[in-house]
Amino acid sequence: MLAQVVLGLATAVGGLAYGLFLGGFSRKMIARIHGRIGPPVTQNYVDLLKLFVKRTSIEHGTMFWLAPMFRITGGLGVLFLVPLIVGRVAVVNFSFAGDLLLVIYFMFFGCLGMALGAGNSGHPHAVMAVTRGLAQMSSYELSFSVVILILAAGLGTLSIDGIVAAQQGGIGHWNMVRYPFATLAAMIAFLGMMMAYPFSVVIAPQEIPIGPPTEYSSRFLSLMMAGRTVFGVAKLLLYMNLFFGGAANWVDFFVKTFLLYMYPIFVSTVFPRFRVEQSVRFFILVPTAIAAIDLIRIMVL
Amino acid sequence: MRTDPQKTVRLFFGPQHPGVTGNMSVELWVEGDEVTKGISRVGYLHRGFEKLMERRLWIQNFPLVCRMCVPETDVNEACYAEALELLAGIDVPVRARWLRALVLELARLGVNLMSLGGQGGTIGLGTAAQWGITYRDFVLDLLEELSGGRIYHMFILPGGVRRDIPSGFFSRVETVLETIEERLPEFDRLLFDNAVFQTRTQGIGVIRPEWVDELGLVGPMARACGFARDVRQDDAYEIYDQLAFDVVTETGGDIFARALVRRRDIALSIDLIRQIMKRTPDGPVAVQLPNLTRWRIPAGEVYAKVESSRGEYGYYVVSDGGLRPRRVHVRGPSYVHGVTLLERMLVGTNIADVSNLMVSLTICPPEIDR
Numbered sequence: 001m002l003a004q005v006v007l008g009l010a011t012a013v014g015g016l017a018y019g020l021f022l023g024g025f026s027r028k029m030i031a032r033i034h035g036r037i038g039p040p041v042t043q044n045y046v047d048l049l050k051l052f053v054k055r056t057s058i059e060h061g062t063m064f065w066l067a068p069m070f071r072i073t074g075g076l077g078v079l080f081l082v083p084l085i086v087g088r089v090a091v092v093n094f095s096f097a098g099d100l101l102l103v104i105y106f107m108f109f110g111c112l113g114m115a116l117g118a119g120n121s122g123h124p125h126a127v128m129a130v131t132r133g134l135a136q137m138s139s140y141e142l143s144f145s146v147v148i149l150i151l152a153a154g155l156g157t158l159s160i161d162g163i164v165a166a167q168q169g170g171i172g173h174w175n176m177v178r179y180p181f182a183t184l185a186a187m188i189a190f191l192g193m194m195m196a197y198p199f200s201v202v203i204a205p206q207e208i209p210i211g212p213p214t215e216y217s218s219r220f221l222s223l224m225m226a227g228r229t230v231f232g233v234a235k236l237l238l239y240m241n242l243f244f245g246g247a248a249n250w251v252d253f254f255v256k257t258f259l260l261y262m263y264p265i266f267v268s269t270v271f272p273r274f275r276v277e278q279s280v281r282f283f284i285l286v287p288t289a290i291a292a293i294d295l296i297r298i299m300v301l
Numbered sequence: 302m303r304t305d306p307q308k309t310v311r312l313f314f315g316p317q318h319p320g321v322t323g324n325m326s327v328e329l330w331v332e333g334d335e336v337t338k339g340i341s342r343v344g345y346l347h348r349g350f351e352k353l354m355e356r357r358l359w360i361q362n363f364p365l366v367c368r369m370c371v372p373e374t375d376v377n378e379a380c381y382a383e384a385l386e387l388l389a390g391i392d393v394p395v396r397a398r399w400l401r402a403l404v405l406e407l408a409r410l411g412v413n414l415m416s417l418g419g420q421g422g423t424i425g426l427g428t429a430a431q432w433g434i435t436y437r438d439f440v441l442d443l444l445e446e447l448s449g450g451r452i453y454h455m456f457i458l459p460g461g462v463r464r465d466i467p468s469g470f471f472s473r474v475e476t477v478l479e480t481i482e483e484r485l486p487e488f489d490r491l492l493f494d495n496a497v498f499q500t501r502t503q504g505i506g507v508i509r510p511e512w513v514d515e516l517g518l519v520g521p522m523a524r525a526c527g528f529a530r531d532v533r534q535d536d537a538y539e540i541y542d543q544l545a546f547d548v549v550t551e552t553g554g555d556i557f558a559r560a561l562v563r564r565r566d567i568a569l570s571i572d573l574i575r576q577i578m579k580r581t582p583d584g585p586v587a588v589q590l591p592n593l594t595r596w597r598i599p600a601g602e603v604y605a606k607v608e609s610s611r612g613e614y615g616y617y618v619v620s621d622g623g624l625r626p627r628r629v630h631v632r633g634p635s636y637v638h639g640v641t642l643l644e645r646m647l648v649g650t651n652i653a654d655v656s657n658l659m660v661s662l663t664i665c666p667p668e669i670d671r
Contacts, residue, residue, distance in 0.1 A: 201653075272501060275651060
């Protein structure tokens with residue numbers, strides 16, 4: 001048990017460090033596309049530490065302070081339940097039968113907790129962002145739920161470990177190949193999950209700057225940043241395991257998660273933002289319809 | 302208009318807001334995502350430009366007038382210089398008039414590149430915003446070489462221009478124009494061919510044609526509604542009557558149409574700059590002015606106007622024959638666009654489109670505050 005706790009802590013710290021690196025790298029990459037030099041790759045580490053040691057003088061009640069904790073808890077919950085490397089007991093984490101449902105719950109938990117806290121700040125931008133975020137989350141979760149149904153029905157399991165195990169034996173066994181439409185739908189939903197453009201309606205600087213974290217500062221903003229980073233890494237791991245065969249080794253792990261992370265970054269640089277209702281309508285119609293093709297295929301065949 | 306306090310949220314959109322155009326604020330009454338009422342709040346930049354001018358010597362106002370609009374400073378210099386020349390009866394050398402037109406077109410090119418990029422930036426397309434700023438920087442390099450300043454040039458002075466162009470300047474202008482032209486197709490694909498950009502701008506922020514005369518709309522706001530109004534042709538100044546060009550118009554009246562007008566204005570400015578470079582004659586670039594500390598301008602009043610990137614821009618100057626202006630009044634298009642028009646258009650707008658709308662009207666708050 002102690003060993004598992006230590007491994008869990010290592011996963012959390014490692015996930016945060018890796019996520020901060022990816023964030024720093026993406027800032028550099030975006031800057032280069034813009035034609036700028038951009039901040040150093042290590043800037044996110046510096047920002048996190050700098051914010052953490054700053055004092056705060058804002059008071060918005062207990063829920064407000066707890067929101068970053070909810071966010072981090074949600075991110076860690078997902079991270080702990082998703083295996084890192086296939087078949088290695090040391091890094092399989094706390095995966096168990098039916099954990100996929102718990103992962104979805106944790107994803108909602110983190111966002112809802114943050115919504116409660118940010119809403120408690122009383123700032124109209126934060127409240128508007130919460131409304132936007134929940135509307136959009138419900139819409140992309142619809143298509144993602146259809147995708148989960150397809151995987152569960154097709155592979156006969158709701159365990160992430162089981163889903164990864166079913167994909168071993170080469171690229172031909174990956175769910176990406178087995179269920180291409182479901183994967184495509186999930187990849188569209190992934191843009192919403194990562195709050196990437198054109199679906200970045202929650203943190204929309206030119207509209208409601210900058211949404212839920214408007215009133216947050218100092219160590220609470222630092223924790224919010226850490227939570228978002230851990231959440232990001234957890235989603236990468238989840239997608240890698242659900243659709244791309246998991247990671248057979250660390251090289252596999254880093255290549256797949258890196259490429260997955262870069263996908264919303266590149267999409268973000270060439271698209272502006274949808275309006276909320278456009279985004280919701282898009283998620284309800286497009287990825288859900290695409291996923292339905294595989295659902296029908298499974299049910300008929 | 303009455304608003305229901307139970308349903309309405311009052312939002313202060315600015316002055317500390319990334320989506321607002323400069324130092325101004327818009328107070329919004331919002332129900333859900335829909336704006337039910339909006340009021341422009343200005344005054345954050347009020348330095349009393351017009352009153353200050355009455356206390357300074359005629360020539361001392363030159364460093365002041367260019368600060369009236371930061372993105373496009375030269376139109377202020379041109380208006381003020383022309384007003385002084387009309388009052389004092391100064392005949393500007395021909396070469397100086399061509400060089401003034403060159404500077405005005407370079408400034409127009411720069412500001413249109415920036416505002417077009419900014420149009421993408423307001424809806425989150427940061428790549429377009431950064432590219433627009435970069436292309437504008439190429440133009441600013443030229444203006445810096447010419448005048449020593451990137452933003453405030455003070456190049457156009459009464460009686461001509463401050464100095465002649467440096468050796469080889471035209472070839473460097475040509476290089477910049479070619480660079481911009483080379484990159485614009487990619488910029489067009491990113492912006493105008495972008496399905497999301499089209500969704501966010503087509504049919505949004507529509508100016509009805511009947512508003513143009515009712516409110517006195519000018520520049521891209523009028524031209525995007527099909528009105529071919531351009532001071533460069535309607536009441537040609539400097540050497541514009543000797544240049545061949547058609548006024549750019551579109552018919553949609555929406556944000557997309559206004560962006561398209563600016564994009565075509567960029568192409569037009571490039572063409573005009575090339576025409577100017579080909580035809581600029583040799584000769585003196587300024588006339589000798591009297592002792593500037595004792596320069597008395599004959600009594601009279603005059604209205605001088607030019608076409609800025611935002612439309613007709615005018616200076617009404619009154620002299621009582623003294624060392625200083627008796628009265629200077631600046632007619633910047635932003636007053637109508639940023640107050641009267643904006644307040645009307647905000648009603649019924651989605652909160653997500655407020656910034657989008659404001660940038661499409663290219664509001665320059667100091668013009669309102671002046």
